[in-house]
Amino acid sequence: MGSYLAQAALSLMALTLISQVRLKPPTIASTGDARPLRQLLRQSALQASMLGSATAYAVLIMVMTATPLAMQGCGLSGDSVATVIQWHVVGMFATSFFTAPLIKRFGALPIMQMGMLLLLGHVAVTLLGSAFLHFLSGRLVLGVGWNLSFIGDTALLTQTYRPAEQLKVQAVNEYAVFGLVALSTLSAGWLYERFGWVALNMAVVPLLVVALLSISIMGRRMHLLEKPG
Secondary structure, three states: OHHHHHHHHHHHHHHHHHHOOOOOOOOOOOOOOOOOHHHHHOOHHHHHHHHHHHHHHHHHHHHHHHHHHHHHHOOOOHHHHHHHHHHHHHHHHHOHHHHHHHHHHHOHHHHHHHHHHHHHHHHHHHHHOOOHHHHHHHHHHHHHHHHHHHHHHHHHHOOOOOHHHHHHHHHHHHHHHHHHHHHHHHHHHHHHHHHOHHHHHHHOHHHHHHHHHHHHHHHHHHHHHHOOO
């Protein structure tokens, strides 16, 4: 009850602040030079970005939906579950203080790759055991990996379209990402009950490997294009 009341209070504060903001009307970009959506979707950078975003978010939601069930199934207390989720959220969002500078210095693709490797690392930590520290460290790595991957994917996405193409590209991207997120949410409980905690985490490995390979291939192509001659 307290958490819901706090959320309502924060929403009311945000509503009050936003109502006082006065912005200039947005400028509508001309649609005269917009490419067809089919042509846009053939870009390897756009494909890698969408696949990476959807995979990172789906893995995050699938694992975290089942985490409280798995922890209680391992005999851990409700306080332990709360602590794990708290540090997971810290990993998800506190990392944002460093992600943008890292992307600016190294580029979006290396940060996306690092995020995918951390998401795979989370699976490795999970396979080591089911004690409290395994859940705590695994979910922290999961949160950091999601942050690097998702923000890197988003940064790459903005490089794939012109201003006049922004709305339709972002609409397709959101549909793909949250469509897969909805599917992973609905399947998490069933996978955990039917196959168990370890199998649920192993199920995300093929998705992560495919996304990592796609990003790596994209990086290789960009490297070849940048070579002189």
